[in-house]
Amino acid sequence: MTNDPAVLVLSSLAGGEKHGYAIVQDVEQMTGVHLAPGTLYGALARLEDERLIEALPASGRRRPYRITGAGARALESQLQTLANLASVGLARLQAATA
Amino acid sequence: MRALAGAALLALYPEPWRGRYGEEMRALMDDDPPTLAGLASLLVGAARAHVRPGGSWRARATPHTLMRLSVGGTFCCWMALSVAGVSFQKETEEATYAAAERQHWPLAVGHGAVMAGAALGACAIAYGGVPLLWLALRRAWSTADRRLALLLGLAPAAVAAFALLTRVVMWLAPANVDHTSTPAKLALLLPWYAGGAACVAVCALAPRAVMARSQPPLQTLRRATAAGRVLVVAMLLVTTGLAVYVATLATTSPQLSGESGGPIWPSTGLTLGAAWGLAFASTALARVAAARAVRAARLATSA
Numbered sequence: 001m002t003n004d005p006a007v008l009v010l011s012s013l014a015g016g017e018k019h020g021y022a023i024v025q026d027v028e029q030m031t032g033v034h035l036a037p038g039t040l041y042g043a044l045a046r047l048e049d050e051r052l053i054e055a056l057p058a059s060g061r062r063r064p065y066r067i068t069g070a071g072a073r074a075l076e077s078q079l080q081t082l083a084n085l086a087s088v089g090l091a092r093l094q095a096a097t098a
Numbered sequence: 099m100r101a102l103a104g105a106a107l108l109a110l111y112p113e114p115w116r117g118r119y120g121e122e123m124r125a126l127m128d129d130d131p132p133t134l135a136g137l138a139s140l141l142v143g144a145a146r147a148h149v150r151p152g153g154s155w156r157a158r159a160t161p162h163t164l165m166r167l168s169v170g171g172t173f174c175c176w177m178a179l180s181v182a183g184v185s186f187q188k189e190t191e192e193a194t195y196a197a198a199e200r201q202h203w204p205l206a207v208g209h210g211a212v213m214a215g216a217a218l219g220a221c222a223i224a225y226g227g228v229p230l231l232w233l234a235l236r237r238a239w240s241t242a243d244r245r246l247a248l249l250l251g252l253a254p255a256a257v258a259a260f261a262l263l264t265r266v267v268m269w270l271a272p273a274n275v276d277h278t279s280t281p282a283k284l285a286l287l288l289p290w291y292a293g294g295a296a297c298v299a300v301c302a303l304a305p306r307a308v309m310a311r312s313q314p315p316l317q318t319l320r321r322a323t324a325a326g327r328v329l330v331v332a333m334l335l336v337t338t339g340l341a342v343y344v345a346t347l348a349t350t351s352p353q354l355s356g357e358s359g360g361p362i363w364p365s366t367g368l369t370l371g372a373a374w375g376l377a378f379a380s381t382a383l384a385r386v387a388a389a390r391a392v393r394a395a396r397l398a399t400s401a
Contacts, residue, residue, distance in 0.1 A: 020126040036136040037104065037126055038143030041119050049152045061125035 005035060005043035006052075010067060010075040013053055019062035020044070047071065100131040107137060110144035110303070112151065112167060113310060114159035149383065161397035165319045168394055170306035171387035172326035173227060176219060177302035178380035179333050181294075182373040183216055186340060189366050189373075198354055204346040211339025219332035226325020230305070234312040246311045249304060256300035263293040316398055323395050326388040333381040340374040 012018060012026040024035050035043075044065060047053040052071030056064045067075070104127040108120055132140065148171065159167070189195075190209065199206040231250075238246040267290045272282075314322075347355045348367055355367035 020122055021129040024126070024130055036139030037123055037130075037132055038136070038139030038141070040126070041123055042143045042146060045115075045119065045147075045152050045155060049154050058122075061121050063122050 003033060004078075005039050006047055007075065007078050008033060008035065009040070009043045009047060010052065010071055011079075013065055013067040014072065014075060017056060017064045017066040019059075019064045021062070023065075100133070100137070101127045103137055104132045104140060107140040107144065109307075110141065112144075112147050112156075113163060114155050114167075115147050115151075118155040118158060149386070161394045161401055162316060162319070164394035165316075165323060165391055165398060166309050166314065167306070168387045168391035169226075169319060169322040169326055170309055172329055172384050172391065173223070173305050174302040175380040175384035175387060176223065176329055176333065177298060179219075179336060179377050179384075181298055182340065182377040182380070183212065183336060185369060185373040186212060186343075189369050190343075194354060198347070198351045202346055202350045204342055205350070208339045208341075208343030208346060211335050211342065213339075215332045215335030215337075215339060218335065219329055222325040222328040222332060225328070226322035227305070229318050230309060230312075230314055230322055233314050233318055234308045237312045243311070246308065249308045249311055252304040252307075253301045256297045256304075260293050260297035263290060320395055323388075323391040326384075326391050330381070330384050330388045333377070333384050337374065337377040337381045340370065340377050344370045344374050 008027045008031065009023055011030065012023045015026065018026060020037075020040060024040060028034050044053070048055060048065075050070075051068055052074050053065045053067055056066055105124055108116060108123055111120070156164070195205075199209055234246060234250060237243060238250055267286055271286055344367065347370065355370075356365050
């Protein structure tokens with residue numbers, strides 16, 4: 001789930017509007033995952049279709065993207081699931097090693 | 099160099115996709131040249147964009163463009179199926195297979211279905227594809243369009259290059275293949291397989307590029323759309339025939355199915371099974387592409 005390109009892109013855009021290369025750099029800094037061009041644009045196209053992000057006017061050859069309200073809600077829900085999973089998993093690990 | 103390879107792979111994406119994301123992706127690859135995994139992601143991304151096109155970028159294309167793309171896609175699938183057909187033909191050309199077909203009628207039925215599908219497909223290509231080719235040739239001649247002429251020459255050039263590569267491999271091959279080590283066989287065969295795959299890719303993709311350049315009129319595309327539907331029937335025949343043949347060969351003639359199917363293939367059965375897999379996948383994709391062409395033709399009519 002943490003490697004889901006859509007979640008990674010949404011998490012990156014939650015910090016502000018960014019174009020493709022800025023998203024790649026931000027995601028790599030956050031998670032160590034390097035998004036390949038085909039993967040990144042596949043995710044961007046899908047998120048745009050689902051109206052979770054929107055494209056802004058291009059500046060030169062680069063086009064920045066911004067997270068929408070629906071995108072922020074979808075991201076929050078995904079991250080909440082991840083947080084629950086992490087807390088349950090950690091608690092079970094601690095119980096097993098105790 | 100890697101950015102250049104990435105830009106070349108971008109050409110595999112659907113035209114409306116390139117119109118929407120092409121420039122941004124090129125800019126990204128200039129900033130961050132793709133690794134080998136990145137290049138592979140472009141291949142996978144292009145395939146996914148063709149198979150499961152999204153709404154927003156596809157909506158930008160006109161019905162005419164969608165029709166042209168879908169017709170090109172159907173022809174492309176036919177090329178892939180042709181590889182399966184040629185493998186089948188090469189594997190079963192020996193007299194022992196003809197004898198087995200005389201003994202077991204389902205084998206003869208399977209073979210007959212493959213041949214009937216091939217003949218029907220050839221007729222469909224002649225009906226729908228030849229007018230497109232003729233139009234492109236006329237356009238290249240009348241407008242002195244060098245780029246179009248170059249695109250038209252791509253497929254024959256690829257076939258000629260592959261024929262030359264085959265001659266070189268045969269010249270380099272040792273007289274007794276059975277006593278040659280597997281690495282030595284692979285050293286000869288892998289470049290040959292890669293060359294074959296490149297040749298098929300060029301032959302499959304060149305017609306799409308030619309159509310994009312020559313912009314065939316709606317009437318010619320309608321004819322090609324009808325041909326595409328027939329092509330799908332032909333492909334279904336080939337795929338069904340192959341399935342019957344592979345299953346019957348494995349059950350009635352296990353010694354034939356199990357014998358070496360080539361210098362590195364473990365068995366004929368496996369080769370034919372792989373051919374069936376390729377035929378099945380290309381038929382499924384052709385069915386999707388042909389249905390899309392029909393939908394686009396309806397849209398073009400109502401527009």
